[in-house]
Amino acid sequence: MMEKKKIYLSSPTMHGEEQQFIQEAFDTNWVAPLGPNVNAFEKEMAEYVGIPYASALSAGTAAIHLALKIIGIQPGDIVFSTDLTFAATCNPITYEKAVPVFVDSEKDTWNMSPEALKKAFEKYPNPKAVVVAHLYGTPAKMDEIMQICKEHNVPVIEDAAEALGSTYKGRHAGTFGDIGIYSFNGNKIITTSGGGMLVSRREEDVKKATFLATQARDTARHYQHSQIGYNYRMSNIVAGIGRGQLLHLDEHVAIKRAIYAQYKEAFADIDAIMMNPMNPDGSANNWLSCMTIAADSKVTPNQVMDALDAENIESRPIWKPMHLQPVFAECDFFTDEGLYTQRRNCDIAVGENKQPYGVGEDIFNRGLCLPSDIKNTKEDMEKIIRIVRGLFK
Numbered sequence: 001m002m003e004k005k006k007i008y009l010s011s012p013t014m015h016g017e018e019q020q021f022i023q024e025a026f027d028t029n030w031v032a033p034l035g036p037n038v039n040a041f042e043k044e045m046a047e048y049v050g051i052p053y054a055s056a057l058s059a060g061t062a063a064i065h066l067a068l069k070i071i072g073i074q075p076g077d078i079v080f081s082t083d084l085t086f087a088a089t090c091n092p093i094t095y096e097k098a099v100p101v102f103v104d105s106e107k108d109t110w111n112m113s114p115e116a117l118k119k120a121f122e123k124y125p126n127p128k129a130v131v132v133a134h135l136y137g138t139p140a141k142m143d144e145i146m147q148i149c150k151e152h153n154v155p156v157i158e159d160a161a162e163a164l165g166s167t168y169k170g171r172h173a174g175t176f177g178d179i180g181i182y183s184f185n186g187n188k189i190i191t192t193s194g195g196g197m198l199v200s201r202r203e204e205d206v207k208k209a210t211f212l213a214t215q216a217r218d219t220a221r222h223y224q225h226s227q228i229g230y231n232y233r234m235s236n237i238v239a240g241i242g243r244g245q246l247l248h249l250d251e252h253v254a255i256k257r258a259i260y261a262q263y264k265e266a267f268a269d270i271d272a273i274m275m276n277p278m279n280p281d282g283s284a285n286n287w288l289s290c291m292t293i294a295a296d297s298k299v300t301p302n303q304v305m306d307a308l309d310a311e312n313i314e315s316r317p318i319w320k321p322m323h324l325q326p327v328f329a330e331c332d333f334f335t336d337e338g339l340y341t342q343r344r345n346c347d348i349a350v351g352e353n354k355q356p357y358g359v360g361e362d363i364f365n366r367g368l369c370l371p372s373d374i375k376n377t378k379e380d381m382e383k384i385i386r387i388v389r390g391l392f393k
């Protein structure tokens, strides 16, 4: 029997130029965690997002870790983090033995709620930093968030891992905070197989990132170290892939937006389906198209994921909120109502939460990510839509 053609959630899409940049690296023997592709990729990324300085790193997670180091994080420091996100947003807080405090999402964009953020500041007026993610490429309400953080004089790290190419009020996501980070992991809107970038308006911060990423070697001929460093630098081969991909970023964004628009139109007449909301003040890259299903619908997210899976079509749940992760079960979590004091059931799965509390729990409970692959054909899209629509008949 023939295997059904696999349709991916979000897989790498290569174009050819990537290999030319890699070939150049081989031809000149720059096969190292430095070289002309690394320098050029930093420059080209910085120009693309409109910021003066960038440091190319081995992963987005490494970039978040270094951002925290640059801000001067110490053991025991409180760091606020988006709650509804991938664990990489907040894991680096714990690498430094600091304490994450999670802030709920708001319905309008699914991102950090300015109201909940205010509540967190009431209990903790002096966190060391705030890490804000732009979920699935939809920009957060950065004006409100930056204003609140400014009032408290707290630096903002912007996790734009999913939001390269997204803008808010005409400016690129990742350029609002003190430090911004991007990811080029295999499933992101452009990929280098793995990699990340740290950006900032402050040259000394970006220099510090590169310094820490290359084992923190002091300027001396002999190997001298006054600080602990890391091996977090991007390789010249990987940067070559990035340079080739960056040439096609706008094209990827356009395709992802068209995928979102197609789903939105296709499900417009089904009252039980809501697509993930857009920020009217921004323009999302629509990295992943997501939907939620009305609580009173007979269809559950698991049924949709199972039906797609049966046809070899990839989908996945919404990120499970951090406050429901066993590893973060002891961390404080703030919603718009204030500190969350419910008993937490960290084993809860999609669709099982009878009384979701706060916004993120509800989105997780009723939502899923639809296949959003750049290579989806017209027939692929029609097939996905037919399967989903079929369940709601």
Ligand SMILES: *Cc1c(COP(=O)(O)O)cnc(C)c1O
Binding pocket: 058, 059, 060, 061, 062, 085, 086, 088, 089, 133, 159, 161, 162, 182, 183, 184, 185, 194, 195, 196
């Ligand atoms: C992918 C991702 C990261 C981590 O990036 P890596 O390059 O995989 O380390 C961080 N935050 C969010 C929100 C992500 O989706």
